[in-house]
Amino acid sequence: MVGDTVKRILFYASGACYLTFRKVVKMRRFILGMLFVIILSGCSGIGLAAPTSTDIPDSTTSSRPTFTPDPAQNLTSACFGSSLPTFTDYATWTKVNPRPIQGHSVYVNIYVNDLARDTYISASGKKFPTCATIVKAHLAGANSTEVTALTVMVKMPAGYDPENNDWWWAMYDSTGKLAESSGKLLACSSCHQPAANSDFVFSEKVMEESKP
Numbered sequence: 001m002v003g004d005t006v007k008r009i010l011f012y013a014s015g016a017c018y019l020t021f022r023k024v025v026k027m028r029r030f031i032l033g034m035l036f037v038i039i040l041s042g043c044s045g046i047g048l049a050a051p052t053s054t055d056i057p058d059s060t061t062s063s064r065p066t067f068t069p070d071p072a073q074n075l076t077s078a079c080f081g082s083s084l085p086t087f088t089d090y091a092t093w094t095k096v097n098p099r100p101i102q103g104h105s106v107y108v109n110i111y112v113n114d115l116a117r118d119t120y121i122s123a124s125g126k127k128f129p130t131c132a133t134i135v136k137a138h139l140a141g142a143n144s145t146e147v148t149a150l151t152v153m154v155k156m157p158a159g160y161d162p163e164n165n166d167w168w169w170a171m172y173d174s175t176g177k178l179a180e181s182s183g184k185l186l187a188c189s190s191c192h193q194p195a196a197n198s199d200f201v202f203s204e205k206v207m208e209e210s211k212p
């Protein structure tokens with residue numbers, strides 16, 4: 001009787017054990033399965049969230065925005081080389097006005113390099129050749145030789161700034177070594193707009209004022 005009971009207990013116990021074991025195995029499978037599903041859905045979720053080829057064109061589609069370097073960046077090198085120019089020898093160029101003229105803000109002397117000379121002095125209104133350079137030296141006063149600043153215009157090859165006749169504009173310190181600003185300066189070109197018919201240069205006005 002006792003033996004039977006023990007047997008029965010053992011039987012049930014082993015049965016329970018077996019079931020528990022199956023359960024654990026099942027649970028593990030279930031957990032692993034769930035993990036697998038979670039990982040899978042996570043991945044496919046990322047996959048779905050990832051931009052489709054219509055959002056961001058890949059390298060094989062022609063609609064990909066291509067980087068086009070500003071051609072103007074290379075054009076300045078035609079006159080300057082690769083670095084910003086200095087203007088230290090302009091005083092050896094041709095001065096178009098015999099004595100300082102009263103500019104729109106201060107007294108000035110205007111110097112032109114060989115390429116700019118004929119077009120400026122004739123005040124013909126013709127277009128200046130590439131690399132023609134005009135330096136306006138701002139003076140401390142009507143009878144002063146002290147230069148306080150330089151403004152510069154250099155004619156770039158066609159295509160640099162077509163709307164403003166391809167001039168490179170610059171503001172330099174008195175030594176001509178330090179550029180305070182340079183390039184396609186709208187502040188300069190917009191004010192030179194009234195001279196658009198003479199290549200943005202006030203040669204006519206300046207030559208008139210320079211008459212003895």
Ligand code: HEC
Binds near residue numbers: 185
């Ligand atoms: C307020 C209008 C105005 C602004 C702004 C201006 N200019 Fe001028 N610029 C003139 C006038 C007018 C002349 C003719 C000479 C004069 O009156 O000084 C001139 C003359 C010059 C000259 C001599 C060649 C010429 O056109 O006769 C140079 C070079 C020059 N400017 C460069 C510049 C640069 C560079 C800037 C910008 C930093 C600039 N200018 C801004 C009005 C302006």
